[in-house]
Amino acid sequence: MPALNTASDQELVSLLREGSEEAYAEIYNRYKWLLHTHAYKKLGDREAANDVIQELFAALWTKRQDIFLTTTLSAYLYTATRNRILNIIEHEKVESRYVDSLLVYANNYVASTDHLIRERQLMEIIEKEIAALPPKMREVFELSRKSHLSHKEIAEELSISEETVKKQIKNALKILRMRLGIVIYIILLTNF
Structure with missing residues (x-):
């Protein structure tokens, strides 16, 4: 050998x-x-x-x-x-679409008073979880999802690399998906 x-x-x-x-x-x-x-x-x-x-x-x-x-x-x-x-x-794209769809749902859903109360509760939960993110990660995530800035625009505004922006958003989505996935499931189970 x-x-x-x-x-x-x-x-x-x-x-x-x-x-x-x-x-x-x-x-x-x-x-x-x-x-x-x-x-x-x-x-x-x-x-x-x-x-x-x-x-x-x-x-x-x-x-x-x-x-x-x-x-x-x-x-x-x-x-x-x-x-x-x-x-x-591909998995990251699915995660991103999932969180985006939750945010769109929470921001745009119009229904009866009961649904409006649940919507407000859901939005409060989402906002609370976003606020619980580490400060830099939260800032990057909010610039991306709330201000609708591109990775490049965020990188320029915060004087960090686009890779750092991408990593922060990816990590934020992972954290939110883990935390919100269970919350959304419980809300759906208790309210329907």
Whole structure:
């Protein structure tokens, strides 16, 4: 058996399929930084990039016996990383649309007195949760959602990078979705 640091990718994949932890470690060490750099460039968030790479390599180990490459190992890992990144981006879009729809609902819904009372209560809950965000995150979120400024406009106004704006909004949406998701569900259960 050749030294693993000089083994070809095909040899490493064969050893990996047989359960070689050493081959797995060599693949990890060979590709982790390249894949992490790619994920970070696309996501702009080191923690998210770390998560993508950890999930990728966890899946590589778990599904090692099912790996049959039709291309190079690097292309396989790159494609798997890209697919995970696309899933994250799509999930962020869904989260953003969810919170936006809650805000639109809370701002525009007109109905009976009973519904108006619930609407006001819902708006108070949403405003309270927004106010509970960390100050900088809240400021960025409010400029985005209430003042309808673009990421670039917010970055210029606050003298921060667009990536920071994007990350702050993403984190705010995640926090609000977790906090408001349960509240909205309870309101719907108790009022209908």
